[in-house]
Amino acid sequence: MSKLFLSVFAAVAPTTLSGSDYLSSFSEGYGAANPLFCLFADRQLSFQQGDLAAGLSEERDHIPAFRGDFTDDAVRFLAEHGHGKRKIDLLCYCHETVGGNAGMLPAWKIQKRLGLVNCLPFSVGQQGSLASVSGVELVQSFFRAEPVQHALLLTIDHVVSPFSRKRFCGFAKGDAAAWIHFTRDEGTYQLLYAGQRGCCLPVSMHQWTADDYERAERMLIDKALLLLCEIRKQQRIDWTIAQCVSRSFLAGLERAWRNCDQKLFQRTRWANINFLGSDPFVTLQEMDSQITVQAGETIALVFVSPDHGVGVLLLQKNN
Amino acid sequence: MRTPTDDFSIHDLSVYVPPRRVSVERLAAEIVQHGGVFSGEEIRRFKTDYRFSHVPVERERSLPEMLREACHPLVERLRRQSLPIDRILMVRTSELSWHDENMLREVLHTYGLQERPFHAIGQHNCASVHLALRMARNLFRTDPYTSGILLVSADKAIHPFFRRLPDSLLGDCASACYLIRGRKLHRTLLIENVVDPTFYDGISGKAEDWKWFQTTYFFALRQIIMTTLRKASLAFDDVRLLIGSNVNYRTWQVLAEMLRLRPDKFYTETIAEAGHLYCSDILYNLQAAVADGRLRKGDLYLTVSVGIGSYGCALHQF
Numbered sequence: 001m002s003k004l005f006l007s008v009f010a011a012v013a014p015t016t017l018s019g020s021d022y023l024s025s026f027s028e029g030y031g032a033a034n035p036l037f038c039l040f041a042d043r044q045l046s047f048q049q050g051d052l053a054a055g056l057s058e059e060r061d062h063i064p065a066f067r068g069d070f071t072d073d074a075v076r077f078l079a080e081h082g083h084g085k086r087k088i089d090l091l092c093y094c095h096e097t098v099g100g101n102a103g104m105l106p107a108w109k110i111q112k113r114l115g116l117v118n119c120l121p122f123s124v125g126q127q128g129s130l131a132s133v134s135g136v137e138l139v140q141s142f143f144r145a146e147p148v149q150h151a152l153l154l155t156i157d158h159v160v161s162p163f164s165r166k167r168f169c170g171f172a173k174g175d176a177a178a179w180i181h182f183t184r185d186e187g188t189y190q191l192l193y194a195g196q197r198g199c200c201l202p203v204s205m206h207q208w209t210a211d212d213y214e215r216a217e218r219m220l221i222d223k224a225l226l227l228l229c230e231i232r233k234q235q236r237i238d239w240t241i242a243q244c245v246s247r248s249f250l251a252g253l254e255r256a257w258r259n260c261d262q263k264l265f266q267r268t269r270w271a272n273i274n275f276l277g278s279d280p281f282v283t284l285q286e287m288d289s290q291i292t293v294q295a296g297e298t299i300a301l302v303f304v305s306p307d308h309g310v311g312v313l314l315l316q317k318n319n
Numbered sequence: 320m321r322t323p324t325d326d327f328s329i330h331d332l333s334v335y336v337p338p339r340r341v342s343v344e345r346l347a348a349e350i351v352q353h354g355g356v357f358s359g360e361e362i363r364r365f366k367t368d369y370r371f372s373h374v375p376v377e378r379e380r381s382l383p384e385m386l387r388e389a390c391h392p393l394v395e396r397l398r399r400q401s402l403p404i405d406r407i408l409m410v411r412t413s414e415l416s417w418h419d420e421n422m423l424r425e426v427l428h429t430y431g432l433q434e435r436p437f438h439a440i441g442q443h444n445c446a447s448v449h450l451a452l453r454m455a456r457n458l459f460r461t462d463p464y465t466s467g468i469l470l471v472s473a474d475k476a477i478h479p480f481f482r483r484l485p486d487s488l489l490g491d492c493a494s495a496c497y498l499i500r501g502r503k504l505h506r507t508l509l510i511e512n513v514v515d516p517t518f519y520d521g522i523s524g525k526a527e528d529w530k531w532f533q534t535t536y537f538f539a540l541r542q543i544i545m546t547t548l549r550k551a552s553l554a555f556d557d558v559r560l561l562i563g564s565n566v567n568y569r570t571w572q573v574l575a576e577m578l579r580l581r582p583d584k585f586y587t588e589t590i591a592e593a594g595h596l597y598c599s600d601i602l603y604n605l606q607a608a609v610a611d612g613r614l615r616k617g618d619l620y621l622t623v624s625v626g627i628g629s630y631g632c633a634l635h636q637f
Contacts, residue, residue, distance in 0.1 A: 128419030
């Protein structure tokens, strides 16, 4: 099977939101025809104002957050890295979050602003942070099935109120973006594996208690471990990065993986923030700045969605 | 005709349409009541030129519950036939959803499908269904462990304003279909997707972009249909029927004139009572066309989906 190479770049939102600004955003009014307001009204749910109780401090916490239209930031980053000048066959836009502008299609907007022609844009979403892994699987299948030469996968998340940035003991959700350039012949890494293992509680997440969240975490740790062990039967894993979902998830996975003589690389900058589908890429970037990963060594990136399951990308450092 | 070697087929399908139907006049009144505009002249145009009469409106069930209604009969039949579901694809016109809610939770747990790889794709508006067919084709081509894919879709307008497009009326719906490797009930032979990203803001875009869309709309539709036929080395006479999105009747009436086809070459029978069912139009109409006897075994036919700025077309054989 032909090889697939990739280069990754990740960026945390350059501005931050203070705890008090974030909490006060819930008291903003919404027009009755605001799509997000309608979403909540349709399910007869009130805005999630439990963040204070969940431990988000008004004074102390600052969360990376995009201001304004995040697609403008994305276009700027991509243009600075030369992607507007390259022939791109496929633009895969992955996201977990949704904004209030229901009719705007970010994948198309980015394609248009970058001036990409004869490029197929599409999105992968509505599956939590696993959208990134799902997107990589689909891009991989395009490369194997069609004459695609270059693809760009973007994963961008921007949490807007009235959606909450906090659930139970999970880390606060921060905004970030990552993009991956895929080619058939060169890149920082080779993709060795992309796959998911789904799991979800039988209870709707809108009815979860703190116990349910912890139950979901334990299920995710078990699934992640199973998937990593399966992958390891076929391929050595030298480094492992897991999404910063919560302290207990990271501790649980780190403990279990240590029992398999493996270790987890843990991020130090924004260590208590979950950057959703970009999170493991943000950690990969930090790891890359601190450790010299040797050519041939492999890195497993573990993505997690409490209501969808786990996904893993296995990358091999290229020469 | 060129015959590809990596066929897949639409083997079975199930569509859930809410029983409650609301008339164009009633919808117009609801929109006006909420401060919107839907004039008497527009009502006349929607009824006479576009041939809308009623659309289904879901007032009780949530999207996950609608998906359950669509999936249950289909998955039960698959179980009885011991047909595997190896992957699940979901498409929706709208991306408005809870960040990480699993909309298929109940279906997954009822049928033990929790571990199946899942892909939720979109941003081709109502033409996302043909994007999904292309993704499915690629997965069948490249993953030997994928023999059967469950493709699902569900959309509902959560506010009266979202039910009306400038030239269309949306009806709530959920659908599920089973795609299987090989030559079964409805072989899918060719798939084309076209996107013009100029219209990234949809109906909220700049006036000149919207004007450009209206100018190029019929030509873009004509083009994708002609391209599909050309790639298959077929003429219109080789194709029994064109099954399109229920975007409105006038679209297919004008296209028939442009292509010098009889109007009944296009299947438009469900527009009056179903409206435009987002990404589920094609499956709903396919089911109806077979039930009406408009397709016979061996017939070649095209499915054509339309979004604002996006188009999909596929060639199938019954």
